[in-house]
Amino acid sequence: MTRGRLAVAAIVGCLLAVLVAAVVLTPRTTDEPLDPASATPDGTRAVAQVLGQHGVQVTIARRITELPADGVRGATVVLTRPQLLAPHTLQRTMALAATARRLVIVDADPATLQALDLPVTVDRLEDQPVSRCSVEWLHGLQLSWADLEYTPADFDRTCFGEGGKGAVVVLPPRGRAPETVLLGSRAAQTDKTVTDADNAAIAHRTLGASDRLVWFAPNLATGDSAAAQGPRWPRWFHPAIWLAGAVVLLVMVWRGRRFGRLVTEPLPVVVPAGVTTHSRGQLYRKAHDRARVATVLRLATRARLARYLGLAPNGRPETLVGHTARATAHDPARVAELLYGPEPPDDAAMTALAQDLQQLERQVRR
Numbered sequence: 001m002t003r004g005r006l007a008v009a010a011i012v013g014c015l016l017a018v019l020v021a022a023v024v025l026t027p028r029t030t031d032e033p034l035d036p037a038s039a040t041p042d043g044t045r046a047v048a049q050v051l052g053q054h055g056v057q058v059t060i061a062r063r064i065t066e067l068p069a070d071g072v073r074g075a076t077v078v079l080t081r082p083q084l085l086a087p088h089t090l091q092r093t094m095a096l097a098a099t100a101r102r103l104v105i106v107d108a109d110p111a112t113l114q115a116l117d118l119p120v121t122v123d124r125l126e127d128q129p130v131s132r133c134s135v136e137w138l139h140g141l142q143l144s145w146a147d148l149e150y151t152p153a154d155f156d157r158t159c160f161g162e163g164g165k166g167a168v169v170v171l172p173p174r175g176r177a178p179e180t181v182l183l184g185s186r187a188a189q190t191d192k193t194v195t196d197a198d199n200a201a202i203a204h205r206t207l208g209a210s211d212r213l214v215w216f217a218p219n220l221a222t223g224d225s226a227a228a229q230g231p232r233w234p235r236w237f238h239p240a241i242w243l244a245g246a247v248v249l250l251v252m253v254w255r256g257r258r259f260g261r262l263v264t265e266p267l268p269v270v271v272p273a274g275v276t277t278h279s280r281g282q283l284y285r286k287a288h289d290r291a292r293v294a295t296v297l298r299l300a301t302r303a304r305l306a307r308y309l310g311l312a313p314n315g316r317p318e319t320l321v322g323h324t325a326r327a328t329a330h331d332p333a334r335v336a337e338l339l340y341g342p343e344p345p346d347d348a349a350m351t352a353l354a355q356d357l358q359q360l361e362r363q364v365r366r
Contacts, residue, residue, distance in 0.1 A: 030043075030219070031043070032217070032219040032220070033081070033186075033190070034080035034081055034106065034186060034189060034190070034217060035080075035217045035219065036048035036058065036060050036215050036217060037060060039191065040191070041190065041191055041192035042186075042190050042191075042192065043190065043191055044080075044189045044190060044191065045191060046191045046194055047189050047191075047194055047200075047203050047207070048060075048215065050200070050204070051204065051207060051208050051213060054204070054208060055211060056207075056208050056210075056211060056212065056213050057211060057212045057213065058213045058215060059071075059212070059213070059214045059215065060215050060217060061214065061215065061216050061217070062216075062217055062218055062219060062222045063218070063222045064085075064089050064092055064093060064096075064216075067093070067096050067214065067216060068214065071212075071214070072096060072097055072099055072100045072212075072214050073099040073100070074099070074100070074101050074210055074212070075100050075101060075210050075212035075213065075214050076100065076101055076102045076103075076104065076207055076208070076209050076210045076212070076213045076214070077093075077096075077097040077100045077102070077103045077104070077178075077213075077214045077216065078103075078104040078105075078106065078207055078213065078214070078215050078216065079093060079103070079104070079105045079106065079216045080106045080107075080189075080215075080216070080217050080218075081106070081107070081217070081218055081219070081223075082105055082106075082107070082108055082109070082112040083107075083109055083111070083112065083225065084218045084219065084220065084222075084223025084224075084225050085218055085223055085224060085225055086224045086225045087111070087114075087115035089224055089225075090112060090115040090116055091115060091116065093216065094116055094176075094177055095176065097177075097178055098176040098177065098178060099178070100178045100214075101178065101179065101209060101210045102178060102179045102180075102181060102209050102210070103177070103178050103179070103180045103181070104180075104181045104183060104206055104207060105180065105181070105182055105183065106183045106186065106189065107147060107148060107183070107184060107185075107186065108120075108122065108148075108150075108182050108184075109122065109148075110122055116177075118171065118180065118182075119152060119153035119154055119155075119171075120150050120151065120152050120153065120169060120171070120182060121150070121151045121153075122148050122149070122150050122151075122184070123148070123149050123151070123165075124147070124148065124149070125146050125147060125148060125149040125161075125167060125184065128145065129143045129145065129146045129149075129160035129161065129166075129167045129185070130160060130161065130162055131143075131160065132159075132160070132161065132162055133158075133159035133160065133166075133168075134157050134158060134159065135157050135158070135159045135168065135170050137205050137209075138159045138160075138168060138202060138205060138206075141197075141198035141201055141202055141205075142197045142198045143159075143160045143167060143168075143185055143187060143188065143197060143198070143199065143202060144187045144193055144196035144197040144199055145185065145187050145193075146160060146167035146184050146185035146187065147184055147185060147186065148167065148184030148185070149161055149165050149166065149167055149184060150165065150166060150167070150168075150169040150182050150184055151164060151165045152164070152169050152171065155169075155170075155171060155172065157169065157170040157171075157172075158170075160185075167183070167184040167185050168181065168182065168183055168184070168185075168202075168206075169181070169182040170182075181206060183206065187199050188200075188202040188203040188206070189203055281293075285347070290343055290344050290346075290347070290350050291343045293350060294343055294344055294350065294353060297353070297354055297357055298338075298339055298340070298357065301339065301357045301360070301361055302320060302339055304361060305320060305324055305339075305360075305361060305364055306320060308361075308364050308365055309323045309324065309327065309364065311323060317336070317339070317340055320339065321335050321336045321339060321340075324339070324360070324364060327363070327364050328360060328363040328364060330360075330363075335360070338353070338356055338357060338360055339357075341353075
């Protein structure tokens with residue numbers, strides 16, 4: 001296989017690896033509040049799992065189109081966060097739940113009550129909900145806290161309230177509407193409070209009335225009301241962004257580095273070595289860097305002398321000085337001064353040092 005084909009195969013393999021990683025790393029849960037797939041403190045995953053362990057078949061829908069048109073007969077339908085649905089979607093939900101055994105609406109606000117034409121008013125509940133209850137399947141239970149308190153117009157089946165009011169109101173079937181339960185508290189569902197007081201029992205008795213539970217949990221991405229202002233990107237959008245980024249990086253590597261043999265190209269201009277050396281010397285002279293020039297000259301001379309004399313390039317200075325002195329019949333002190341001496345004080349001394357080093361090297365080569 002040629003290098004080009006290997007490069008293409010490597011790129012394809014990397015793309016497949018990134019795609020698989022994006023699919024695997026895509027979260028299977030959500031952090032939306034009151035969502036049965038969310039394990040966050042505001043999620044309701046614990047309630048959904050406990051109901052499933054007690055034989056209740058839980059079906060999750062986040063869009064109105066995901067609600068089974070003929071699969072809610074005899075089932076319990078629970079709607080959370082109704083504020084995220086437009087009035088026509090709320091009315092369609094009520095119509096689809098006409099054959100259900102019970103419809104539970106959590107935190108229904110005035111707009112929801114008006115859209116569904118329910119004879120109930122709603123107010124904020126500031127005090128602790130009382131345990132007074134006229135709903136038989138909630139009798140004797142205590143709700144830890146509630147946000148809303150409902151007041152039905154014609155029916156007195158209320159719970160956790162006084163004076164015909166309650167955090168829970170049960171409306172009997174009327175027209176094409178099934179039995180409707182208004183639950184003005186999230187405490188009986190969220191993971192952080194389901195174990196407080198009798199919240200777990202309230203959730204089980206309210207949502208587990210039948211062997212099938214259809215959980216309609218719209219979120220910011222699937223709601224169609226003005227309150228749903230969150231991002232509407234599909235779930236595959238973020239993995240697709242990562243995949244596109246990986247493709248861009250791979251294309252940059254592919255186009256930036258050609259795989260194959262190196263190709264020699266002729267230089268556009270050939271500069272003689274003498275010209276380069278003269279120009280560098282002019283730069284050193286202009287900078288008055290005699291210390292650097294002396295160091296460069298001495299290093300080069302010592303390296304060539306060691307090679308001429310058969311010595312190690314990084315040997316001891318006294319060894320190189322001794323062999324050089326014997327080869328040239330010079331005083332070892334003079335040789336040591338030339339090869340390892342101090343910085344020349346002026347340009348004249350610098351020139352003299354260069355000439356002496358050149359003469360010393362010539363004498364060794366003879």
